[in-house]
Amino acid sequence: GAVVSQHPSWVICKSGTSVKIECRSLDFQATTMFWYRQFPKQSLMLMATSNEGSKATYEQGVEKDKFLINHASLTLSTLTVTSAHPEDSSFYICSAPTLSADTQYFGPGTRLTVL
Amino acid sequence: DAKTTQPTSMDCAEGRAANLPCNHSTISGNEYVYWYRQIHSQGPQYIIHGLKNNETNEMASLIITEDRKSSTLILPHATLRDTAVYYCIVSPIYNQGGKLIFGQGTELSVKP
Numbered sequence: 001g002a003v004v005s006q007h008p009s010w011v012i013c014k015s016g017t018s019v020k021i022e023c024r025s026l027d028f029q030a031t032t033m034f035w036y037r038q039f040p041k042q043s044l045m046l047m048a049t050s051n052e053g054s055k056a057t058y059e060q061g062v063e064k065d066k067f068l069i070n071h072a073s074l075t076l077s078t079l080t081v082t083s084a085h086p087e088d089s090s091f092y093i094c095s096a097p098t099l100s101a102d103t104q105y106f107g108p109g110t111r112l113t114v115l
Numbered sequence: 116d117a118k119t120t121q122p123t124s125m126d127c128a129e130g131r132a133a134n135l136p137c138n139h140s141t142i143s144g145n146e147y148v149y150w151y152r153q154i155h156s157q158g159p160q161y162i163i164h165g166l167k168n169n170e171t172n173e174m175a176s177l178i179i180t181e182d183r184k185s186s187t188l189i190l191p192h193a194t195l196r197d198t199a200v201y202y203c204i205v206s207p208i209y210n211q212g213g214k215l216i217f218g219q220g221t222e223l224s225v226k227p
Contacts, residue, residue, distance in 0.1 A: 004158075034214060043202070044159065044217040093158050095215070102147075102208045104215060106158035 003027055004096050006107035013084055014115055021079045021110045023050075023094030029074035030096035034104070035067075038091040050077040050094075084114045118142070119203045124222040127197075133190040135221050137203030140184040145207050148179060149215065150188045152199040159202065159217075162188065193225045 003026040013019050023033055031052045036044040048069055049057040056069035068080040081088055095106040120138040127133040139148065147166050151159040163170055163177045165186075170177045176189040190197055202220040207213035 006158075036217075043219050044153075046214060046216060049214060091156070095158075103149075103161050103164065105161065106151075109156070109158045111156075 004094065004105045004107040006092075006094060006110050008110060009108060010111040010113075012113045012115065015085050016083055018080055018082045019084055019112060021081070021092055021094075021112070023077045023079070023096070023107055025075045025096045025105075028096075028099055030077075031074060033071065033077040033094055033096045035069065035077070035079050036093045036095070038093060038109075044093060047079075050079075052077075081112065084112070086114045088112065089114045118205050118216075119218050121201075121203050121218065121221045123219065124224070126224050126226055127190075127193045129195060129225055129227050130192055133188075133193040133197065133223060133225070135188040135190075135201050135203075135223065136185065137187070138185045139203070139205045142183050142205050143207075146205045147208060147213075148177065148183075148186050149204045149206060150175070150177065150201065151204065151215075151217075152197075152201045153220070154196075154199045162201075193223075195225050195227065197223065198225045199223060 005024045007022045033050040035047045038044045046059050047062045050069045050071040052071040058064045071077045091109050091111050093109045095104045097104045147164050149164040150162040153159045163175050165177045179186045200220040200222050204215050
């Protein structure tokens, strides 16, 4: 079946630095990908829709200048957390709809810890 | 905001059927019912989806009421590996602009 990968699976960084997370669709093309954030014991919160070749669409309350999204190709979207702070520590998950467009496949997630 | 209501938690004995209910009384005509599950510290996994007919696949069965205001996910023979949070989501399919908005889900514990 369709597979979505994320890299890295976990990252620890210092406060004030930037961190890039990659999301790849391994065996299918995705013109759109979605980025979610999940805090401990909470549900997934949709952050933004990543569109290949155009600007990302951010959900209300998500700072677009802090969470930079680039959808450089049909198989790769990146999320960069700029000037990370401890409150940005979370589990970041991406997803991509299948070509048939009736389901979405999720990546394994990236755990970000900001010290 | 999530448009579904699910019980917070449920227990099920290993080998028995797990029946997870979901209320979606405000579902629109073009919205499907999707079920995903998330095992601890992993990304969600697609289980099944349906519009108005009952659906079955190798993982589960989905029973949707005739008025489409509620549904039940059935895991016919639950195993310990089915312990997870199960999310019921209503959404148009992707090419209708659908994106998945997660509610709190049901935490299913399968016990030996």
